[in-house]
Amino acid sequence: MSIVQRQIVWGVGASLVFLLFISGSYMVVFPPENWIQLWDKELMGIPFLLFVTTAAIAIGIIFGVMTGYSWKKQIDALETSFDLFDENSKKDHSISNSLEEISGLAKKIKSLQIQLMEQTKLSQRLVNEQAENQEVRVQTIITQERNRLARELHDSVSQQLFAASMLLSAINETRPKSDNRETKQLELVEETIHQSQTEMRALLLHLRPAALNGKTLKEGIIELLSELLQKVTLDISWELEEFQLDKGMEDHLFRILQESVSNTLRHAKAKKLEVRLMKREAFIIMRIVDDGIGFNVEKRKAGSYGLQNMYERAAEIGGKLKIISLAQKGTRLEAKVPLLTNKER
Structure with missing residues (x-):
């Protein structure tokens, strides 16, 4: 049963009880000489008792509808105020009502909504900071790893290439030039080593760029x-x-x-x-x-x-x-x- 229906039932019941109380009090104070006259009397062509009862029921229905819709409007406003919990809702659902209970509840909901929005902003800020910190940590790890690889390449491969280059240069300068074919092969190897050294220096520059x-x-x-x-x-x-x-x-x-x-x-x-x-x-x-x-x-x-x-x-x-x-x-x-x-x- 909805709030409007409950208010209608309550209004009709209250009207009938009030009618019985007033009628009973009147009849006790001013008892009628003939009870049949109450039914025989007509008002607007309707028996008096039936007219009074119908009027009481109608008044109860009207009162119930008015109060029911008033309560429904307040409850709907309270429900709507919960939409403020959604961060995307920017509307301010104010509740205008004279009842302190409803107004107090609305204020508490509004206060709770503000707290939740602040907590949401804080959570988002923390998530963003964590993501940024994670990115910084990843970049730091990458930089450290690049520096480590650059050091290892410089201390091992680069030095070995340099030693091989010096050794081949010494061999080419001291050996006799009798075998042109062998000489060309050694020169080709030396050139290959020089090219490898150049590429190694470029790789080191790429891995560990100077600042x-x-x-x-x-x-x-x-x-x-x-x-x-x-x-x-x-x-x-x-x-x-x-x-x-x-x-x-x-x-x-x-x-x-x-x-x-x-x-x-x-x-x-x-x-x-x-x-x-x-x-x-x-x-x-x-x-x-x-x-x-x-x-x-x-x-x-x-x-x-x-x-x-x-x-x-x-x-x-x-x-x-x-x-x-x-x-x-x-x-x-x-x-x-x-x-x-x-x-x-």
Whole structure:
């Protein structure tokens, strides 16, 4: 039975009880001379007793309907207020009612809703922080593992390649040149070892990239290229302009340079490498050019993590990366980044 139906039954019952009480009291105080007259008397063509009873029932029904719908409206408002527990519900379901019980309950629901929303926000913040911390931990582990691999490769494979290279160089210099075929084979082995050393240095640069560590971008580039110039048989030249950049922009450009140089050492088979850093109007331009064998940019871009990483780093600082590569003619990489003024930031 619904609240409206219950209120109608209660209203009709209360009206009949009230009618009986009033009628009984009246008849006790003013007893009628003839009880039959109460039935014979008519009002609006209806026997008086039937009219009074029907009127009482009608009044009870009307009262029950009014109070029933009033209660139903309040209960519906309370039920609707529970929708506030849903974080996506931004409506404020206020309950206007004079009953203290309903108003007090509504206030408690509202208070509980606010507490739950705060707890939801706190839970979401904790989840986000945990996800971020997890990502930081993963990146830390990856960095540590890359550094460990780089150290092991440098201490073992790289040193062994260096020893083998020195040994072959000594053999080629001291042995007689009587057997041209054997000499060519030894020279080929020596060249292969040199190429392996170059690729190993590029791999070490990729696994454990150098950091600026407080140096400017120009200083970091000079240090990196000077160190490579001593270790690889590659003609490296640079032309760098002096200007001030934000730390984040310097770091991203330096990482792009490292990745590009690593790719040149590993894949390009180049003899010359040129690096230019310049400021033109409101743009910073870093250009890296080699005379290697080139590659298909579109094919390599889809499957190369290194290339994709360079494109992403350029985009993160609002710039663009453009790579032009021709077979047997070399590769040209250009990172162009807008230099914002203090007002534009």
